[in-house]
Amino acid sequence: MTANHQPQEAADVRDVTRRKVVAVGAGAVAAAGLGGSAYAANARAGEKRRPPAPAAEECYVLTSETTEGPYYIDADKIRRDVTEDRPGIPFALRIRVIDNETCRPVRNAAVDIWHCDAVGVYSGYEDMGSGGGGGPAPTGTPTDTPTGTPTDAPTGPPPGGGGGHQEPTDDTRYLRGTWRTDRHGFVTFKTVFPGWYRGRTVHIHTKVHVNGEWTDAGYEGGNTCHTGQFFFDEESVIATTTLEPYASNTAERTTLDEDTIYDGSGVQGGLLKLKYRKDDIAKGVHGSITVGVDxxxxxxGQDTPPAASASPSASAS
Incomplete structure (x- = not known):
């Protein structure tokens, strides 16, 4: 949509004072890994083309805030390709960040993503296992009464995705990364389709930071204006379950409708738009979403309770 065809609401807010976002220094971009020449070339080509303005229904709607979860690690991997050596279906995630009041792109924001691998394990927390419930359920009737006092704390991601922050248990950092939005508000990550763990549907965590400064060491200062999660429709998830390594994930799977974090509001709640070959999802999946922030x-995300339900918005799908 061009400026001549903006909705009246957008015209009314043209004179709103724009908030300042610190521009990224060239040194930070040069220092960041792009994860492969072909991938980098595609990303640069995408940034050169001026994308169309977001549809009217994407404006004036804040994307749902969710809990951060226990396994966030502050931005220390400035990169677009977060795959490292993790096996799985190739997944390209394209995010556009806009100001929900004006629908204008938020430039030079730092966007974090992090998620578990195909069998439900988070990097940095491999000792936690796959949600503490990756194996088959026990059978039969117990014959002995437990004695003594438990000495070990429960491990694995809490079923609801909440809980306080946990300190990392190892130095792995696969499937985590931070990159900046371009002048159109876009950022693209290369990763793999996530798996699942006990009590949670398939999802990707995200944070959006603004008003900070890019340095050679990463992104510093500013404020975190959004903490959320992205979700996958059931059809796509089911299509992965017959392929390795997803087929090796023995954790009970929680469906999208059963999840305690997804609020049911479609795009507003973080539901991704996905494209892939229906007869061969193994070739790869492209996901996209517009995130409206203030x-x-x-x-x-520290004090955000799990969502129970929400009425679908105009942008739901």
Missing amino acids: PEATNS
Whole structure:
């Protein structure tokens, strides 16, 4: 949509004072890994083309905030390709960040993503296992009464995805990364289709940071204006379950409708738009979403309770 065809609401807010976002230094871009020449070339080509303005229904709608979860690690991997050596279906995630009041792109924001691998394990927390419930359920009737006092704390991601922050248990950092939005508000990550673990549907965590400064060491200062999660429709997830390594994931799977974090509001709640070959998902999946944020807000995800339900918005799909 061009400027001449913007909705009246957008015209009314043209004179709103724009919030300042610190521009990224050239040194930070040069220092970041692009994860492969072919992938980098495609990303550069995508940034050169001026994308169309977001549809009207994507404006004036804040994307749902969710809990951060226990396994966030502060931005220390400035990269687009977060795959490392993890096996799985190739997944390209394209995110556009816009100011929900004006629908204008939020430039030079730092966007984090992190998620589990195909069998439900988070990097940095491999000792936690796959949600503490990756094996088959026990059978039969117990014959002995437990004695003594338990000495070990439960491990694995809490079923609801909440809980306080956990300190990393190892130095692995696969399937985690941070990159900046371009002048059109876009950022693209290369990763693999996530798996699942006990109590949670398939999802990707995200944070959006603004008003900070890019340095050679990463992104510093500013405020976290959005903490959320991205979700996958059931058809796509079911299509992965017969392929390795997903087929080796023995954790009970929680469906999208059963999840305690997804609020049921479609795109507003983080539901991704997915494209892939229906007869061969193994070839790869492309996911995209527009995230509406308030750049002046602070949403760290520390105090955000799990969502129970929400009415679908105009942007739901």
